[in-house]
Amino acid sequence: MVGQRRFTVFGVVNALILIAVAISTLYPLLYITAVSVSDTASVTQGEVFLWPHGFNLEAYKDVLFDPKIPRAYLNTIYYTFLGTFINLLFTSVAAYPLSQPQFVGRKFWMLAIVLTMFLQPGIIPNFLIVQKLGLLDSVWALVIPNAIWTFELIILKSFYENMSAQIREAALIDGASEYRILFNIVLPLSKPALASVGLFFFIGHWNSFFSR
Structure with a gap:
């Protein structure tokens, strides 16, 4: 029927x-x-x-x-948006050279980066890094040590590798620098990937109760 x-x-x-x-x-x-x-x-x-x-x-x-609650929410919103912006900036820039086949030491650096997914330093090494950099008691202590996330870096690297190499070659022939190629060509064409990893960054910072 x-x-x-x-x-x-x-x-x-x-x-x-x-x-x-x-x-x-x-x-x-x-x-x-x-x-x-x-x-x-x-x-x-x-x-x-x-x-x-x-x-x-x-x-x-x-x-x-409780007067502490509105302040806590404002801090969370501030840290989340600032951390997401820092993550997008640093991760997108770091993924670009790693996606180029002619980059010297590419496999070594990728291996070193991937190892960070399995070898977590812990709280004390992070504290020592923040202390040595003079970032104690500042917002940068929460966003700079975690400026690049490995999994999202791999996603952007793979996305860059799937782009047409002819676009970059044409820009180089026209005299464009690598920075201009990245910011004026690669990143505008990577909006879907940036939106995806940006969502991961945003949720990660919003839920990072322990580091706050």
């Missing part, structure tokens, strides 16, 4: 998986909402599950009237 909906095993399994994902996504939101309006005693005793016990708005009062 035309228009009759047919149920398949794949469709049923897919629907069950999506329902499970939806429940696992909504549960934390429902739970934290119930906890936020419940009595403190009920929360500490573990009596709250998905429905509030009692009624208490002290948590919302503390958040809405």
